[in-house]
Amino acid sequence: MDKLIIQGNIPLTGEIKISGAKNAALPILAASLLIPEPIQISNVPQLQDVATIMSLLGQMGVRMSLDDKSNIEADASNVTSFFAPYELVRTMRASVLVLGPLLGRFGEANVSLPGGCAIGTRPVDQHLKGMRALGADIEVENGYIKAKAKKRLEGTTIVMDIVTVTGTENIMMAAVLAKGQTIIQNAAREPEVEDLANFLNALGAKISGAGTATIIIDGVEKLTGGTYSVLPDRIETGTYLTAAAITRGKIKLKNARPETLESVLLKLQEAGAFIDTGSDWISLDMKGNRPRAITLSTAPYPAFPTDMQAQMMALNTIAEGTGIITETVFENRFMHVQELLRMGANISLKGNTAICTGIEALQGAPTMATDLRASASLVLAGLAAVGSTTIDRIYHIDRGYECIEEKLTQLGARIHRVPN
Ligand code: UD1
Numbered sequence: 555m556d557k558l559i560i561q562g563n564i565p566l567t568g569e570i571k572i573s574g575a576k577n578a579a580l581p582i583l584a585a586s587l588l589i590p591e592p593i594q595i596s597n598v599p600q601l602q603d604v605a606t607i608m609s610l611l612g613q614m615g616v617r618m619s620l621d622d623k624s625n626i627e628a629d630a631s632n633v634t635s636f637f638a639p640y641e642l643v644r645t646m647r648a649s650v651l652v653l654g655p656l657l658g659r660f661g662e663a664n665v666s667l668p669g670g671c672a673i674g675t676r677p678v679d680q681h682l683k684g685m686r687a688l689g690a691d692i693e694v695e696n697g698y699i700k701a702k703a704k705k706r707l708e709g710t711t712i713v714m715d716i717v718t719v720t721g722t723e724n725i726m727m728a729a730v731l732a733k734g735q736t737i738i739q740n741a742a743r744e745p746e747v748e749d750l751a752n753f754l755n756a757l758g759a760k761i762s763g764a765g766t767a768t769i770i771i772d773g774v775e776k777l778t779g780g781t782y783s784v785l786p787d788r789i790e791t792g793t794y795l796t797a798a799a800i801t802r803g804k805i806k807l808k809n810a811r812p813e814t815l816e817s818v819l820l821k822l823q824e825a826g827a828f829i830d831t832g833s834d835w836i837s838l839d840m841k842g843n844r845p846r847a848i849t850l851s852t853a854p855y856p857a858f859p860t861d862m863q864a865q866m867m868a869l870n871t872i873a874e875g876t877g878i879i880t881e882t883v884f885e886n887r888f889m890h891v892q893e894l895l896r897m898g899a900n901i902s903l904k905g906n907t908a909i910c911t912g913i914e915a916l917q918g919a920p921t922m923a924t925d926l927r928a929s930a931s932l933v934l935a936g937l938a939a940v941g942s943t944t945i946d947r948i949y950h951i952d953r954g955y956e957c958i959e960e961k962l963t964q965l966g967a968r969i970h971r972v973p974n
Pocket residue numbers: 577580647648674675676677678679680681682716717718719720721746859860861883884885
């Protein structure tokens with residue numbers, strides 16, 4: 555397994571380009587199953603998770619090609635299998651996103667249950683509840699979701715018990731070709747949900763309200779081919795901004811969408827960052843100052859994203875003062891804390907709350923990545939630490955950050971990958 559080695563304590567400076575959003579690209583690629591004609595999707599990040607969904611769709615008979623400029627062509631005119639095996643779903647939970655499109659277009663799906671993961675139990679009961687409400691028969695047998703619809707799905711009103719991102723996306727995709735109108739209440743408002751709706755609308759769907767808590771889908775007979783460019787990644791954006799803040803640096807991110815990460819920008823300003831934005835760029839300047847500790851609580855969009863919690867914890871480890879971070883979305887998302895403690899951080903955990911009093915400097919140490927965003931927090935800690943930090947099991951990072959060493963090197967970091 556590859557490792558990353560970072561020589562820290564260097565302020566990041568310079569300019570990089572943000573990639574397309576992983577969490578928008580995955581549902582958009584899954585949605586290709588709904589369309590019996592070729593589609594072209596651009597600004598797709600080259601990531602392990604994207605490779606996983608392409609491989610899954612390929613096994614189902616979707617013809618896919620990728621060029622070297624991050625454009626994907628997908629052609630689902632000849633889907634031959636409705637099966638998503640455990641081996642693939644286990645490596646990436648978002649594989650469950652094929653359930654809605656398969657049911658919506660073919661009335662049949664056999665998708666492995668994703669099971670738990672490092673950050674929590676993560677059930678899919680809300681996805682199944684939505685599919686059943688649309689008229690599908692669903693049984694969970696031998697670890698698989700076996701879904702069948704005897705006739706075309708039928709629109710209805712679905713009130714989600716909890717706010718779920720992929721749950722909302724799955725139901726939206728199932729409803730696009732259903733008969734009549736579907737209303738999803740208490741829908742997730744994440745920009746990636748809106749991006750998926752924009753993509754589907756570009757190909758003939760009739761969806762309104764995406765980005766709000768009530769999404770209305772008027773079923774159509776058929777979607778047609780077309781082109782779409784994926785939204786920039788707000789979590790990658792927030793991660794690099796925090797990397798600049800933790801190293802007291804000054805950076806500019808191009809191809810970013812500031813309006814999708816306001817809660818993060820506000821917290822970074824509270825930490826002492828000077829932030830400037832344009833329609834497609836964000837700059838951050840710490841003016842050489844040590845960050846101030848921040849207090850935050852994660853919650854669904856537009857509140858502070860759980861996917862930025864670990865990175866903010868890293869920032870607090872070297873900040874001035876004490877910050878309190880409460881995680882409300884996932885029950886076990888503090889795995890990075892143990893590793894940060896090994897670098898000298900002062901953090902105490904009480905249930906879903908982490909209290910961190912900043913120290914002057916972290917010390918480099920050998921560490922282990924445990925999940926995607928936890929890994930990002932270790933990279934940030936390593937960039938700020940005095941000495942050398944090794945991060946093992948970085949396949950987690952490769953799931954979600956395109957060319958992370960290249961981008962950080964471009965910003966002046968001393969980072970390299972050691973293959974094992
Ligand atoms: C998505 C994101 C992930 C992000 C998360 C929360 C993708 C591919 N992944 O994951 O990066 O961290 O949103 O912003 O977009 N839950 C249930 N029942 C369900 C579904 C969810 O109880 O049927 C719970 C989960 O266990 C969790 C909470 O709801 O506690 C939110 O999870 P959810 O929004 O579904 O996360 P994902 O869509 O899996």
